[in-house]
Amino acid sequence: MRRHHGSEYEGRNAVRTPPRGDASTHRAARVRQKITGAARTAFLRDGFDATLDELVAISGVSRPTIYKYYGSKEALFVAVISKALEEVLAEVVSDIPQRLQESDDLRAALKSTARAWAHGMTRPDVLKLHQLVTREVHRFPALGAVWRENGPGRVRHALAVTFQRLATAERLEMPDDDTAITQLLSLTIYPHLLESAHGMKVEDFAVEQLIDSGVDMFLSFYKYRRPVTAT
Incomplete structure (x- = not known):
């Protein structure tokens, strides 16, 4: 069967719904x-x-x-891989927005979020889907969009809302939250994904060190201030 490239399959090859009685x-x-x-x-x-x-x-x-x-x-x-991505990534990121929203201790919230994200994204089933998307995205760009929207996109949105809230409260000095989010993920998450994508495992103690030091460096750079407590 001839393979279609890019978005050629869209439209005339869209999923069909047979007539139903x-x-x-x-x-x-x-x-x-x-x-x-x-x-x-x-x-x-x-x-x-x-x-x-x-x-x-x-x-x-x-x-x-x-x-x-x-x-x-x-x-x-x-259709099938998009659904698999939506289901798996929903499990990985389900409680991250709530964790960030409810915590008043950004340092603790970011560290727990990074641990949950690193653990979820290096699950065997998630890695297998990520490798599949990476291999096939040139033929099926829609898969890349599904991956971004259901995984990294949801986490980035939750982080952006949190950072904007704290910057407004003058607890962060962050002129560009989008750049800041990329920097945070690069310090805490991307090393695990890179190693796992090549069949290597980051040891647990190294995961903790990367996350702890990465969050501390990040908050120091953006001059994070803890909330003022009433005396």
Whole structure:
């Protein structure tokens, strides 16, 4: 089957919704679940190189039926991997915004956030998805957008809200929160992602050292001031 590059698959190859009657609704849902379950298994294992014959063998659903529901292998790949990214990244970042919002101790909040983010982003299932996106993003730019929006984008937004709040309260001297966030992630998170992407593991004690020293350096540079407590 000819592969499409860039966004050629969009539009005419978008996921299709077959006509449904009341009697066929449940059957259609079961068929779609079989297709997506098989596709997730095959695509996570082999990337886009997984063949439709493999999907047919795993799912027990015929090739014409797969095309009926998804239109093309490209559309199926984007739909399945996007959903996997959304589910996995939601687990990783779910409590980060609340942790930052509720804590009045920025130093402690940033360190706990960095630990949770480093742990979540180096989970085997997350690493596998990240490696897959990195490998296929030139053919499917939409996957890169899904990764950014559901993972790094949500964390960056939560950090930006927190930093802006504290800068307004004159507890931080931070003229550019976007640059500051990139610097914080570079000090505390990116080393783990880089090492893990190459099949290496950062030892636990090194993770703690990077996060503790990285947050301290960051807050010192941006002149963080603790809240004034009533006496």
